[in-house]
Amino acid sequence: MALTDRTLINTILHECHDSFAAGHLSEDRTLERVKTCSWWPNWKKYVAEYCQTCDRCKKANRATGKKFGMMIQIQEPKSPWExxxxxxxxxxxxxxxxxxxxxxxxxxxxxxxxxxxxxxxxxxxxxxxxxxxxxxxxxxxxxxxxxxxxxxxxxxxxxxxxxxxxxxxxxxxxxxxxxxxxxxxxxxxxxxxxxxxxxxxxxxxxxxxxxxxxxxxxxxxxxxxxxxxxxxxxxxxxxxxxxxxxxRLPYDTLKKDLVDIxxxxxxxxxxxxxxxxxxxxxxxxxxxxxxxxWDKSHKPPYFKIGDLVLVSTLNFNNKKVQRNLNITLQDHLL
Known part of the structure; x- marks a missing residue:
């Protein structure tokens, strides 16, 4: 089915990605679903952008790839047990x-x-x-x-x-x-x-x-x-x-004939x-x-103060939802 109406296109995308039966699955799987029922100009690019900007997917998916940030040295102590x-x-x-x-x-x-x-x-x-x-x-x-x-x-x-x-x-x-x-x-x-x-x-x-x-x-x-x-x-x-x-260790007894300074x-x-x-x-x-x-394989963050970013919820204490069912990322204003 060839589509030209934007509203109908969004309906197809919702049914092929957002609905319970679609399961908010990956971009590739959504492409396969859309391909079986419809077509429109630049449809692959449209589907890719739709999946990549899906707020629910971003917050629920596990963060992949290397973490941002260059290595920063911890303040070194000046004496033992500081x-x-x-x-x-x-x-x-x-x-x-x-x-x-x-x-x-x-x-x-x-x-x-x-x-x-x-x-x-x-x-x-x-x-x-x-x-x-x-x-x-x-x-x-x-x-x-x-x-x-x-x-x-x-x-x-x-x-x-x-x-x-x-x-x-x-x-x-x-x-x-x-x-x-x-x-x-x-x-x-x-x-x-x-x-x-x-x-x-x-x-x-x-x-x-x-x-x-x-x-x-x-x-x-x-x-x-x-x-x-x-x-x-x-x-x-x-x-x-x-x-x-x-x-002193047990083998130090073997050194008894040596000069002890x-x-x-x-x-x-x-x-x-x-x-x-x-x-x-x-x-x-x-x-x-x-x-x-470390710095060879990492890059500095590109976000700045005032940006809205997604942060990991790994160390958040949300007692209302079991950890394995909680979203992995949530909105945070820097």
């Missing part, structure tokens, strides 16, 4: 005396020192705050900032609970970075690989003396192993940058300052390399 990356390893088998099934991973951005804290995947912000208060704060002091890709409301509640545990009226800052440089994510991958190497053939691991361990009992040793290994981005061990010395306080400070200066230079070089790689 900035902490936080993430979780989940879906672990029950372990420990409380059947933990997850592990909270904290990574110091400055020294790359990790802390692994067995926990439960359904722990609320208060549970996490108490755990950090009991097991972390006495070793590190208070963080200046926490970087996490978790729900910002969770991170805010965590800060509030730590604030209450300190009994202070000072306010703490928080940062929500849905796309950071992946420090905690890489640490999680490393931790999972270390656990897997010991526990891959069962939920429990027996050592050479016959003692049985699950993944929870391995955590302190695995944490120590990482702290005393040289990090690729700093050229130093996390322990050396954090404390100025490497903790203890530096004086002044030479120790010089050594630590040199190590941290070297680490800072390595981190800057590492960021420069990562930025060059």
């Amino acid at each position: 900035i902490v990356h936080m993430d979780w390893v989940t879906e672990l088998p029950p372990g420990g005396d409380r059947s933990y099934n997850a592990c909270l991973v904290l990574v110091d951005r400055y020294s790359k020192t990790p802390m692994f804290l067995p926990c439960h995947k359904d722990d609320i912000a208060m549970d996490t705050a108490i755990m950090i208060w009991n097991k972390v704060i006495s070793h590190t002091g208070l963080f200046q900032n926490i970087i996490s890709d978790r729900d910002p409301k969770f991170t805010s509640a965590l800060w509030t609970n730590l604030h209450n545990l300190f009994g202070t009226r000072l306010s703490f800052s928080t940062a929500y970075h849905p796309q950071t440089d992946g420090l905690a994510e890489r640490m999680i991958q490393t931790l999972e690989e270390m656990i897997r190497r010991f526990c891959a053939y069962g939920l429990e691991f027996k050592d050479s003396d016959g003692f049985t361990h699950d993944w929870c009992t391995l955590i302190p040793a695995l944490e120590l192993a990482y702290k005393t290994s040289i990090h690729s981005s700093t050229g130093k061990t996390p322990a050396m940058l954090e404390k100025g010395w490497n903790p 203890h530096p004086t306080a002044s030479s120790f400070k010089i050594m630590l300052d040199k190590a941290r200066h070297h680490a800072n230079r390595c981190m800057q070089d590492s960021f420069k390399y990562a930025k060059e790689r």
Whole structure:
């Protein structure tokens, strides 16, 4: 059927794309539907524009393609435990005396020192705050900032609970970075690989003396192993940058016949300052390399303040609609 009337054309497009029976399907599928029932001049271009400007499709479809934006460097800390990356390893088998099934991973951005804290995947912000208060704060002091890709409301509640545990009226800052440089994510991958190497053939691991361990009992040793290994981005061990010395390990007993040199306080400070200066230079070089790689395949945003744009609803808390049925994008005025 050849069409010339604009109203009839729009009716055909509605029936072939917008109606329940058409299902708001893709541009190609809409073209196939229209082709079976009608024709008009430049009909393919008309159908393509209709589908590409469909508001409902834009808001419901998953955003594809690479995200806009060039890499921006996070404010680098000047000392250990100023900035902490936080993430979780989940879906672990029950372990420990409380059947933990997850592990909270904290990574110091400055020294790359990790802390692994067995926990439960359904722990609320208060549970996490108490755990950090009991097991972390006495070793590190208070963080200046926490970087996490978790729900910002969770991170805010965590800060509030730590604030209450300190009994202070000072306010703490928080940062929500849905796309950071992946420090905690890489640490999680490393931790999972270390656990897997010991526990891959069962939920429990027996050592050479016959003692049985699950993944929870391995955590302190695995944490120590990482702290005393040289990090690729700093050229130093996390322990050396954090404390100025490497903790003693079992194989250090083999060195008892070697000369043990203890530096004086002044030479120790010089050594630590040199190590941290070297680490800072390595981190800057590492960021420069990562930025060059990122920026090659990304472009800056073309929108500006005052534009109406579509933003992801991934981190919006809409209790009225289940997450998998909610629209993925919604209008937002910059």
